[in-house]
Amino acid sequence: MSSPILKDRKILLAVTGGIAAYKSLEVVRRLRSEDASVTVLMTEASTRFVTPLTFESLSGNRVYTDVFSSPLVHISLPEEAHAFLIAPATANTIGKIASGIADDMVTLSLLAFRGPVLYAPAMNQRMYEHPLVRRNMNTLGEMGYEEIPPEEGGLACGGYGVGRMASAERIIEALKGRLCRKDMAGLKVLVTAGPTREYIDPVRFISNRSSGKMGHALCRVAMRRGADVTLVSGPTAEGPPHGVRLLRVETAEEMLEAVRRHAAEVQLLVMAAAVADFVPESRSSTKVDKGGGLTLRLRPSADIIKTVSAMKRRPFVIGFSAETGPEIDRAGEKLRQKGMDFIVFNDVTFNGAGFDSDMNRISIIDSGGVTDYPLMSKEECAEVIFDRYLERRGGVGG
Numbered sequence: 001m002s003s004p005i006l007k008d009r010k011i012l013l014a015v016t017g018g019i020a021a022y023k024s025l026e027v028v029r030r031l032r033s034e035d036a037s038v039t040v041l042m043t044e045a046s047t048r049f050v051t052p053l054t055f056e057s058l059s060g061n062r063v064y065t066d067v068f069s070s071p072l073v074h075i076s077l078p079e080e081a082h083a084f085l086i087a088p089a090t091a092n093t094i095g096k097i098a099s100g101i102a103d104d105m106v107t108l109s110l111l112a113f114r115g116p117v118l119y120a121p122a123m124n125q126r127m128y129e130h131p132l133v134r135r136n137m138n139t140l141g142e143m144g145y146e147e148i149p150p151e152e153g154g155l156a157c158g159g160y161g162v163g164r165m166a167s168a169e170r171i172i173e174a175l176k177g178r179l180c181r182k183d184m185a186g187l188k189v190l191v192t193a194g195p196t197r198e199y200i201d202p203v204r205f206i207s208n209r210s211s212g213k214m215g216h217a218l219c220r221v222a223m224r225r226g227a228d229v230t231l232v233s234g235p236t237a238e239g240p241p242h243g244v245r246l247l248r249v250e251t252a253e254e255m256l257e258a259v260r261r262h263a264a265e266v267q268l269l270v271m272a273a274a275v276a277d278f279v280p281e282s283r284s285s286t287k288v289d290k291g292g293g294l295t296l297r298l299r300p301s302a303d304i305i306k307t308v309s310a311m312k313r314r315p316f317v318i319g320f321s322a323e324t325g326p327e328i329d330r331a332g333e334k335l336r337q338k339g340m341d342f343i344v345f346n347d348v349t350f351n352g353a354g355f356d357s358d359m360n361r362i363s364i365i366d367s368g369g370v371t372d373y374p375l376m377s378k379e380e381c382a383e384v385i386f387d388r389y390l391e392r393r394g395g396v397g398g
């Protein structure tokens, strides 16, 4: 998902000789879609797995494999780059770097680079666990080089275990985390996301169209900026952001309980979940028969934000107001009634934004007035929401 962090950043991507080299094509594609500029360096061995032509076509830049046919590129490219990413990183290249060897385009360029270095090991599990590889990786850690750990799963050699290169998504997330400012370090943040389900009987429920994407984007951005994040999430198709503490809930009642339990421990609560406004007055313990139709009586659900706002030791509270039209006055009313610190208004009927979309168009309303923002990715929205919070910090619970 697009965010401004990688825009116009120059990334050196070093590809070494493992089967996972083909997965780095996806890394290049994603970097390009984030408007980063990517230059690929390849070891001789890696060109046996994927051709430089493929990386050249995808990156739109020349690929460098041989130090002697491109003299001094190993000095000029690292000088301009913002990050050095090695993916996949073979046991061989990790060992060479740990010993200071510089006999190819990758290892040589690395020595000329000053800045964040990340590497994604990929190898058979026994190799990954070998004491020599561990020792070499410790040396890289002491240099401040960040490992993007491999995942568990089926390995190309036919075995199963830890050794599979991290997904392109995790690699990009790690890179963003490294290049992003850490102005939320030390902050504890609680985010709610997704819809709730209010059961009519054991198989049927009332829910809403929330995808959880805005809440998950808030978590990713807060994590990157250094916060300690707990996510209370209703049922969504979104994978939980890496490193977040996840509490899964289903009903509005469960969400209220989870938020109440954790709200006093955090400095900031962001209520991005679409909590049911109405819940069935009663829930049948058996499946309701179709014959004869069904009349439902609904009652208003417990108001989570109001409950938290009334707490003695309460966090800074940011609410969301999703409306079907430019009903910004209603959002302003909610802000006053519920005692939030500010509210994020969005019109879910706006073309290209809202439910299930990666984009949103928000307005932030607080006691000082309304600030409108253009259509942005949900990660960009999360960035401005946290910027605004940091500006306001020092207020209630701050």
Ligand SMILES: Cc1cc2nc3c(=O)[nH]c(=O)nc-3n(C[C@H](O)[C@H](O)[C@H](O)COP(=O)(O)O)c2cc1C
Binding pocket: 015, 016, 017, 018, 019, 020, 043, 044, 045, 046, 089, 090, 091, 092, 093, 122, 123, 124
């Ligand atoms: C089919 C095949 C797959 C390989 N996969 C890996 C791998 O996943 N990880 C690894 O560390 N080495 C792997 N190797 C070994 C490396 O290619 C070898 O150590 C090579 O010298 C690495 O060179 P480089 O680090 O300069 O790219 C593989 C070799 C072959 C033939």
